[in-house]
Amino acid sequence: MLLSGRGDRGDPQLLLVSGKGGVGKTSVSCAVALKQARAGRRVLLVSTDPAHNLGHAWGAPLGDEPRRVLHDAGHVDAVEIDPALTVQRHLRAVGETLRRMLPERMHAPAQQHLDLAREAPGTHESAVLERLAELVVGACHPSSAYDVVVVDTAPTGHTLRLMALPERLTSWTEALLANRDRSERFGAALRGLGAGEEHVDRDAELRRVLLRRRDRFAALHELLVDPARAGFWLVTTAERLPVAETQALHTQLRALGIPVRRLLVNRRSPADGAVLTARRAVEEQHLAVLREAVPGVPLTEVPLLPGDLTGETALAALAEHLGG
Amino acid sequence: MGRWAAVRSGLEEFYAGPYRTTMRRARRDEDDLFMLVVLTEALGVPDPAAYWSAELLPATYEEFHAWHRRVGMERSPLDHVGCC
Numbered sequence: 001m002l003l004s005g006r007g008d009r010g011d012p013q014l015l016l017v018s019g020k021g022g023v024g025k026t027s028v029s030c031a032v033a034l035k036q037a038r039a040g041r042r043v044l045l046v047s048t049d050p051a052h053n054l055g056h057a058w059g060a061p062l063g064d065e066p067r068r069v070l071h072d073a074g075h076v077d078a079v080e081i082d083p084a085l086t087v088q089r090h091l092r093a094v095g096e097t098l099r100r101m102l103p104e105r106m107h108a109p110a111q112q113h114l115d116l117a118r119e120a121p122g123t124h125e126s127a128v129l130e131r132l133a134e135l136v137v138g139a140c141h142p143s144s145a146y147d148v149v150v151v152d153t154a155p156t157g158h159t160l161r162l163m164a165l166p167e168r169l170t171s172w173t174e175a176l177l178a179n180r181d182r183s184e185r186f187g188a189a190l191r192g193l194g195a196g197e198e199h200v201d202r203d204a205e206l207r208r209v210l211l212r213r214r215d216r217f218a219a220l221h222e223l224l225v226d227p228a229r230a231g232f233w234l235v236t237t238a239e240r241l242p243v244a245e246t247q248a249l250h251t252q253l254r255a256l257g258i259p260v261r262r263l264l265v266n267r268r269s270p271a272d273g274a275v276l277t278a279r280r281a282v283e284e285q286h287l288a289v290l291r292e293a294v295p296g297v298p299l300t301e302v303p304l305l306p307g308d309l310t311g312e313t314a315l316a317a318l319a320e321h322l323g324g
Numbered sequence: 325m326g327r328w329a330a331v332r333s334g335l336e337e338f339y340a341g342p343y344r345t346t347m348r349r350a351r352r353d354e355d356d357l358f359m360l361v362v363l364t365e366a367l368g369v370p371d372p373a374a375y376w377s378a379e380l381l382p383a384t385y386e387e388f389h390a391w392h393r394r395v396g397m398e399r400s401p402l403d404h405v406g407c408c
Contacts (some may be wrong), residue, residue, distance in 0.1 A: 117365055
């Protein structure tokens with residue numbers, strides 16, 4: 001699938017690049033995007049890492065809205081997700097609804113309540129997920145203006161939690177919807193027993209909000225677990241800790257039902273000079289461990305490259321080594 | 325109200341009344357549970373879904389007063405919700 005542009009049914013393809021901090025996820029993501037654009041595809045490149053680096057790699061300031069960073073046969077539009085902006089937008093919308101529905105004297109307390117939600121643990125993460133879902137589900141729709149979506153993810157732990165969220169939140173909304181079902185059934189029974197109408201508007205509103213939520217989480221989850229449309233590339237270096245983390249990440253992604261397409265071993269030392277030759281021998285041992293622990297996933301080795309991986313020329317040099 | 329109508333409504337109340345109370349209580353229990361979910365963060369229990377539950381707040385806010393009275397709190401348990 002991936003890297004052949006749109007899938008069999010013409011769906012855009014989603015590639016998520018993950019791995020331990022500092023192994024070169026951003027460079028790899030940018031290089032893949034560049035390669036795809038040069039092959040004529042329209043690429044959306046998204047960073048979810050709170051410490052954004054996409055802008056540095058392309059030498060252009062980026063933000064929460066897609067911005068064209070490369071024109072070629074195709075093109076690359078890049079986004080650095082800004083969770084604070086999403087939280088602000090979300091809570092402002094909730095606040096407006098509250099003010100519309102509540103009497104004047106309740107406006108200040110309602111605002112204070114929303115400020116609590118702003119600072120709640122998990123809010124930042126939820127906002128990243130919200131924006132990612134919005135961007136990715138939109139761009140992966142068959143009618144979208146993109147052929148390939150590449151996501152440069154945050155380091156492992158953060159990404160795993162993010163990937164587990166859509167499924168968990170689907171259950172969360174399902175549970176609340178079941179609660180609404182029961183409440184509404186009792187309400188209907190009450191009306192049947194001659195009690196007056198009450199809460200009918202409120203019930204409809206709660207149900208509408210919950211259903212909209214559930215649909216969005218479900219769409220993202222379906223996309224993530226669909227091997228015909230999505231997959232992960234795990235980037236690592238041939239060192240002990242990154243290799244161990246890659247194994248763990250692979251296991252956990254599998255448990256979530258999210259397909260892993262490829263392992264990329266970045267910055268392999270050349271057999272050149274005493275120090276690097278010795279390094280290379282040590283790297284071989286770590287590679288052997290990785291191959292055994294993650295069987296059946298193609299592994300690509302990327303050599304250590306001279307120079308910084310910023311700008312189009314350097315990214316193109318890296319792209320050469322990424323394989324098909 | 326005619327005599328028959330009065331008897332009729334009296335009978336209806338006799339039969340349906342207790343069920344109505346049961347139904348109302350069952351519905352309230354569900355609604356109270358829902359209220360708890362929406363207000364977790366404000367009640368001091370960290371709510372990992374606060375971002376999402378805030379969205380449900382507008383539709384439940386008006387019933388907050390009835391809720392805290394019902395669950396046995398005379399005054400609003402939340403400093404910033406000054407309903408009473």
